[in-house]
Amino acid sequence: xxxxxxxxxxxxxxxxxxxxxxxxxxxxxxxxxxxxxxxxxxxxxxxxxxxxxxxxxxxxxxxxxxxxxxxxxxxxxxxxxxxxxxxxxxxxxxxxxxxxxxxxxxxxxxxxxxxxxxxxxxxxxxxxxxxxxxxxxxxxxxxxxxxxxxxxxxxxxxxxxxxxxxxxxxxxxxxxxxxxxxxxxxxxxxxxxxxxxxxxxxxxxxxxxxxxxxxxxxxxxxxxxxxxxxxxxxxxxxxxxxxxxxxxxxxxxxxxxxxxxxxxxxxxxxxxxxxxxxxxxxxxxxxxxxxxxxxxxxxxxxxxxxxxxxxxxxxxxxxxxxxxxxxxxxxxxxxxxxxxxxxxxxxxxxxxxxxxxxx
Amino acid sequence: xxxxxxxxxxxxxxxxxxxxxxxxxxxxxxxxxxxxxxxxxxxxxxxxxxxxxxxxxxxxxxxxxxxxxxxxxxxxxxxxxxxxxxxxxxxxxxxxxxxxxxxxxxxxxxxxxxxxxxxxxxxxxxxxxxxxxxxxxxxxxxxxxxxxxxxxxxxxxxxxxxxxxxxxxxxxxxxxxxxxxxxxxxxxxxxxxxxxxxxxxxxxxxxxxxxxxxxxxxxxxxxxxxxxxxxxxxxxxxxxxxxxxxxxxxxxxxxxxxxxxxxxxxxxxxxxxxxxxxxxxxxxxxxxxxxxxxxxxxxxxxxxxxxxxxxxxxxxxxxxxxxxxxxxxxxxxxxxxxxxxxxxxxxxxxxxxxxxxxxxxxxxxxxxxxxxxxxxxxxxxxxxxxxxxxxxxxxxxxxxxxxxxxxxxxxxxxxxxxxxxxxxxxxxxxxxxxxxxxxxxxxxxxxxxxxxxxxxxxxxxxxxxxxxxxxxxxxxxxxxxxxxxxxxxxxxxxxxxxxxxxxxxxxxxxxxx
Numbered sequence: 001x002x003x004x005x006x007x008x009x010x011x012x013x014x015x016x017x018x019x020x021x022x023x024x025x026x027x028x029x030x031x032x033x034x035x036x037x038x039x040x041x042x043x044x045x046x047x048x049x050x051x052x053x054x055x056x057x058x059x060x061x062x063x064x065x066x067x068x069x070x071x072x073x074x075x076x077x078x079x080x081x082x083x084x085x086x087x088x089x090x091x092x093x094x095x096x097x098x099x100x101x102x103x104x105x106x107x108x109x110x111x112x113x114x115x116x117x118x119x120x121x122x123x124x125x126x127x128x129x130x131x132x133x134x135x136x137x138x139x140x141x142x143x144x145x146x147x148x149x150x151x152x153x154x155x156x157x158x159x160x161x162x163x164x165x166x167x168x169x170x171x172x173x174x175x176x177x178x179x180x181x182x183x184x185x186x187x188x189x190x191x192x193x194x195x196x197x198x199x200x201x202x203x204x205x206x207x208x209x210x211x212x213x214x215x216x217x218x219x220x221x222x223x224x225x226x227x228x229x230x231x232x233x234x235x236x237x238x239x240x241x242x243x244x245x246x247x248x249x250x251x252x253x254x255x256x257x258x259x260x261x262x263x264x265x266x267x268x269x270x271x272x273x274x275x276x277x278x279x280x281x282x283x284x285x286x287x288x289x290x291x292x293x294x295x296x297x298x299x300x301x302x303x304x305x306x307x308x309x310x311x312x313x314x315x316x317x318x319x320x321x322x323x324x325x326x327x328x329x330x331x332x333x334x335x336x337x338x339x340x341x342x343x344x345x346x347x348x349x350x351x352x353x354x355x356x357x358x359x
Numbered sequence: 360x361x362x363x364x365x366x367x368x369x370x371x372x373x374x375x376x377x378x379x380x381x382x383x384x385x386x387x388x389x390x391x392x393x394x395x396x397x398x399x400x401x402x403x404x405x406x407x408x409x410x411x412x413x414x415x416x417x418x419x420x421x422x423x424x425x426x427x428x429x430x431x432x433x434x435x436x437x438x439x440x441x442x443x444x445x446x447x448x449x450x451x452x453x454x455x456x457x458x459x460x461x462x463x464x465x466x467x468x469x470x471x472x473x474x475x476x477x478x479x480x481x482x483x484x485x486x487x488x489x490x491x492x493x494x495x496x497x498x499x500x501x502x503x504x505x506x507x508x509x510x511x512x513x514x515x516x517x518x519x520x521x522x523x524x525x526x527x528x529x530x531x532x533x534x535x536x537x538x539x540x541x542x543x544x545x546x547x548x549x550x551x552x553x554x555x556x557x558x559x560x561x562x563x564x565x566x567x568x569x570x571x572x573x574x575x576x577x578x579x580x581x582x583x584x585x586x587x588x589x590x591x592x593x594x595x596x597x598x599x600x601x602x603x604x605x606x607x608x609x610x611x612x613x614x615x616x617x618x619x620x621x622x623x624x625x626x627x628x629x630x631x632x633x634x635x636x637x638x639x640x641x642x643x644x645x646x647x648x649x650x651x652x653x654x655x656x657x658x659x660x661x662x663x664x665x666x667x668x669x670x671x672x673x674x675x676x677x678x679x680x681x682x683x684x685x686x687x688x689x690x691x692x693x694x695x696x697x698x699x700x701x702x703x704x705x706x707x708x709x710x711x712x713x714x715x716x717x718x719x720x721x722x723x724x725x726x727x728x729x730x731x732x733x734x735x736x737x738x739x740x741x742x743x744x745x746x747x748x749x750x751x752x753x754x755x756x757x758x759x760x761x762x763x764x765x766x767x768x769x770x771x772x773x774x775x776x777x778x779x780x781x782x783x784x785x786x787x788x789x790x791x792x793x794x795x796x797x798x799x800x801x802x803x804x805x806x807x808x809x810x811x812x813x814x815x816x817x818x819x820x821x822x823x824x825x826x827x828x829x830x831x832x833x834x835x836x837x838x839x840x841x842x843x844x845x846x847x848x849x850x851x852x853x854x855x856x857x858x859x860x861x862x863x864x865x866x867x868x869x870x871x872x
Binding site: 216225227232233288290 | 684688693706707728
């Protein structure tokens with residue numbers, strides 16, 4: 001046994017002994033799915049950089065980071081749910097409710113911490129509602145969260161006085177959305193939301209990979225009956241997962257409030273669920289469950305963010321960008337399928353030739 | 360035989376990732392004969408069948424049907440050409456009727472719409488023609504069928520005009536003896552009609568009874584073809600594994616006095632008045648026909664299905680298991696009958712599957728160190744001699760026997776005081792079977808109480824210290840090791856038993872009464 005690769009995860013393809021080249025070793029560490037995302041990203045960057053001068057400016061790169069952080073947070077929660085063979089369509093609406101809740105708290109009680117906590121708690125609570133509908137009422141997750149997708153958006157408008165956005169003037173609170181760390185003369189500073197995203201992504205990565213909860217998510221995604229018969233409480237798992245997904249959507253909603261200086265029932269959070277789900281599948285998860293990683297999702301989020309940014313820099317209208325995102329997802333999944341088939345075929349051929357030699 | 364063979368397979372090669380499944384296999388099948396394919400799991404039987412059925416393409420070699428070479432581009436081609444394969448686990452579409460399942464892909468139509476009247480009539484006719492009348496209702500839904508009925512549907516699908524070669528893959532693994540007898544009669548009929556029949560099974564006894572010739576495969580190569588009349592079970596087994604049949608069953612008996620599992624007056628949707636005890640180190644066999652409620656009993660005990668009444672005591676303490684996690688905490692383990700569907704997470708690794716039941720036990724503050732996972736799972740996988748390229752291999756890519764070993768490794772890791780094994784050797788080759796028997800013996804001698812559900816008589820007779828026979832949802836009788844014999848078990852299992860198989864989804868446990 002090679003002790004250097006100890007991850008139990010799916011990407012833990014082990015390097016084949018000493019003959020492994022640098023490339024092979026990189027593939028083994030990063031995982032083949034993630035590697036193709038990195039290659040796609042590299043090609044995309046090369047194309048954009050050849051067409052425009054401003055892409056590699058520090059300011060622009062940090063802007064990409066700023067822009068992907070909200071959808072990135074949502075995508076982390078959705079990754080967990082999709083790996084478990086579930087789905088959460090309601091995350092955008094949850095973020096909308098959280099945005100309004102956090103704005104209400106800060107305007108009424110003037111507490112930043114309370115506002116952030118309130119937004120996250122509201123998200124978690126709505127996640128629990130999803131889990132309750134899925135487990136106790138036995139509604140399929142797609143349908144359950146499709147229903148709450150609509151219901152929660154309505155709720156966001158209902159709790160916002162007059163159904164309108166709520167202005168938030170608190171500067172300290174706004175720092176969460178637009179603040180920059182380590183800003184200097186020449187360095188524009190790292191966006192606070194990006195720091196939050198990186199922190200949350202790291203935690204989620206370790207939890208999904210190295211915790212009982214995370215390993216159980218993979219098991220129940222791969223085969224719920226086997227997971228239950230191995231003693232995993234699926235009901236409890238669902239409550240944990242959907243509330244985590246809701247809490248992360250809630251956090252995303254709080255950041256939207258901070259960034260726009262207003263609690264928004266709709267604007268800023270609408271369509272978030274589809275962007276997040278796109279990123280999760282682009283990142284290597286499968287609808288059947290049991291596969292997918294936080295690293296893959298994060299790479300996909302960066303890829304989509306870079307694509308949007310590049311097309312903006314090149315002056316390509318938004319409509320084309322939407323088409324391009326759709327194509328990207330289809331191409332990515334198709335390449336994944338093709339590569340799987342091809343690798344099996346190659347392996348088979350290799351074995352056939354070696355056994356013939358043995359004769 | 361002077362007659363030209365109906366099907367000729369010549370120099371077939373086929374390789375998969377990590378395994379060379381077939382090399383240079385050449386074989387003839389004649390019309391009007393039953394040729395058995397035997398071999399351990401992974402010997403290449405299924406691969407050969409799948410090449411014949413058009414599911415796989417051979418890397419090289421030829422298949423000749425009726426004198427002309429054929430190349431199938433999919434199962435449909437093979438079907439049209441006259442080769443029909445019936446797999447171990449029949450593909451039944453759950454939400455449509457038996458009749459639609461039988462004629463799926465070729466529904467009779469009238470003015471563009473499906474002619475349901477003709478469909479039902481045709482199904483009745485073929486049920487009648489092949490002697491399955493009364494066993495199955497053409498209007499029943501696919502999902503309500505028992506395993507035996509599913510097989511019948513699959514067989515009816517194959518028995519359409521143009522049938523030249525019929526291949527049956529482990530057809531009796533889920534059939535009762537009555538149903539199997541019916542199947543043998545049918546095979547006899549088809550043989551008389553000149554159909555070439557390929558019969559794949561691990562049940563030697565059955566093969567000797569039904570086959571004209573026996574082809575033995577080992578590690579993807581054809582070891583030899585014997586006339587059934589000129590060979591013996593021992594010779595075939597020796598060809599398959601290179602060891603003798605008598606080596607398979609040896610067991611020390613290490614029963615201790617302490618009762619580990621005790622069940623009193625258990626009742627459920629399927630059961631009434633079930634009483635049983637299993638002592639430390641004891642292997643208690645649970646025999647019975649399909650539908651007697653054995654698998655359901657295992658799941659009720661394990662907290663997967665609901666229990667209506669009765670007391671279950673483990674190590675002297677009553678437990679009210681309402682979820683498998685509670686059963687595991689109480690010291691139980693269950694290796695379910697359907698290991699791919701219920702035992703394993705096929706898309707995850709060997710390692711993950713082997714430690715799945717003890718994740719919390721290995722964790723500290725909810726986190727598990729990957730090194731600890733390897734240190735726990737690795738030695739067990741090696742001890743059980745699971746054939747896998749690495750611990751990170753997806754478990755779905757292993758052979759059946761190795762998959763079962765991974766399930767057993769999980770329970771070795773969990774160290775239960777009671778272990779329920781539901782058909783632990785179903786669909787597993789002789790070599791792996793012997794290893795699993797040895798393992799059961801070892802677990803028992805370590806003081807684990809074992810409840811062994813099995814439909815294979817020799818297995819029960821060889822392994823069990825006592826045999827309980829279930830019938831109609833309760834324990835019909837108990838046989839000591841000395842009293843137990845195939846006849847005694849069957850007598851208890853079949854009293855009042857009529858071969859009616861009418862589906863009764865509301866109360867499957869009673870269907871056999």
